[in-house]
Amino acid sequence: xxxxxxxxAPAQPAVPVVGGGLFPVRRIYCVAxxxxxxxxxxxADPSRESPFFFTKPAxxxxxxxxxxxGRFPYPPATRSVDHELELVVALGKGGAELSVEQAAxxxxxxxxxxxxxxxxxxxxxxxxxRPWDIGKVFDCAAPISAIVPAAGxxxxxxxxxxEVNGQIRQRGDLxxxxxxxxxxxxxxxxxxxLMPGDLIFTGTPEGVGPVQPGDHxxxxxxxxxxxxxxxxxx
Ligand code: MN
Numbered sequence: 001x002x003x004x005x006x007x008x009a010p011a012q013p014a015v016p017v018v019g020g021g022l023f024p025v026r027r028i029y030c031v032a033x034x035x036x037x038x039x040x041x042x043x044a045d046p047s048r049e050s051p052f053f054f055t056k057p058a059x060x061x062x063x064x065x066x067x068x069x070g071r072f073p074y075p076p077a078t079r080s081v082d083h084e085l086e087l088v089v090a091l092g093k094g095g096a097e098l099s100v101e102q103a104a105x106x107x108x109x110x111x112x113x114x115x116x117x118x119x120x121x122x123x124x125x126x127x128x129x130r131p132w133d134i135g136k137v138f139d140c141a142a143p144i145s146a147i148v149p150a151a152g153x154x155x156x157x158x159x160x161x162x163e164v165n166g167q168i169r170q171r172g173d174l175x176x177x178x179x180x181x182x183x184x185x186x187x188x189x190x191x192x193x194l195m196p197g198d199l200i201f202t203g204t205p206e207g208v209g210p211v212q213p214g215d216h217x218x219x220x221x222x223x224x225x226x227x228x229x230x231x232x233x234x
Contacts, residue, residue, distance in 0.1 A: 013058040015090070015111065015199075016065050016146045018225065023090055023109070023147050026197030028056040029188050030086075030115055030136070034177050034203025041206050051179050051187050054132050056115075061199075062140040064227055073234045074213050075138040078118040081211055084204035085162040085170050085219040085227075087155065088113035089181055090147050094194035103185035104154050106194065112145040112219050112227040115201050119210070142201070145219075145227040154181055158222035160205055164215055172205025174221070 014022040031053050033039035039046035064070035075081060092108025115136070122135025157175040161168060179187065184202055188194060211217065213233045220226040 010059065013061050015061060015063045015144055017109070018066055018146045018148045024197050025058040025061055025199055026195050028058060028060065028142055028199045028201065029192075030054050030056060030201040031179070031184055031203045034179055034184070035172060035205045036176070036178060037172070037206035038204055038208065041208070046178060051184070053188065054136055056137055056142050060137060060139065060141040062143040064143060064145055064229065066146040066225065068228070070143055070227070070229045071232045072116065072140055072143055072217075072229045073232055075116075075118060075141070076234065078120055080118065080120040082117045082119045082208045083162060083164070083169070083211055083217060084115040084117060084208050085160060086113045086115050086201045086204050087160065087174060087181070087221055087224065088144055089185065089200045089202060091185070091194055091198045091200070092151060092196050094196055094198065096189050096193040098186045098189040098194070100182045100186050103182040103189065105152055106185055107150065107152055107154070107181065108196070109147040109149045109151070110155060110221075110224045111147045112221050112225050113201050114143045114217070114219060114227065114229070115204060116141050116143065117208075143227060143229055144199070145225045148224055155223065156180065158224070160221045162207070162217065162219040164209075164211065164217055166216075169209055170205050170207035176205060177202060
């Protein structure tokens, strides 16, 4: 232990990279309702909303190495934990008030992520006009596959599909995103100075639903990879 800190310093959250190395995570930004069909299944009208977002702490990442199976511990204080399969963008550059073109240049790579959600707690927070944090933030709330390097590459299409116990639960295409990857990055940069190490969860297609201990999840995005998880008791 270093003498610099009065307690042991927390570990730097990091995600493995396909081909080797580790991507250090600074912040996790998440976009809500970026697929029209999912917005409708949550009772919203996608044509009437501007993008909005929330965050998860960096140490909620649950990195799963390529070819591995992660163990997602069922979180406390909930009876309804939902899967939301999402394309994750890893930023290698940052900036503030970026144009869409500058935003594309910030892309370092992509991963397959799950925005795990305590839906009952989120619904209660929504009903009471409270922040969503208690629904979206808990240990291991952001499982993520190894990151595929793709500097400056804008993904505009590709199937995104989640199976639970071998049954397809979510299936869509990245082309259905209401706001494109560079638009999402540019949007966040109006509110925050983005930095290398930031991850952005870009929203989920329709078909979100609950998981139970013992479930096996396999999410894949064409051209990005596969994220495999088992839900386990805490
Ligand atoms: Mn989400």
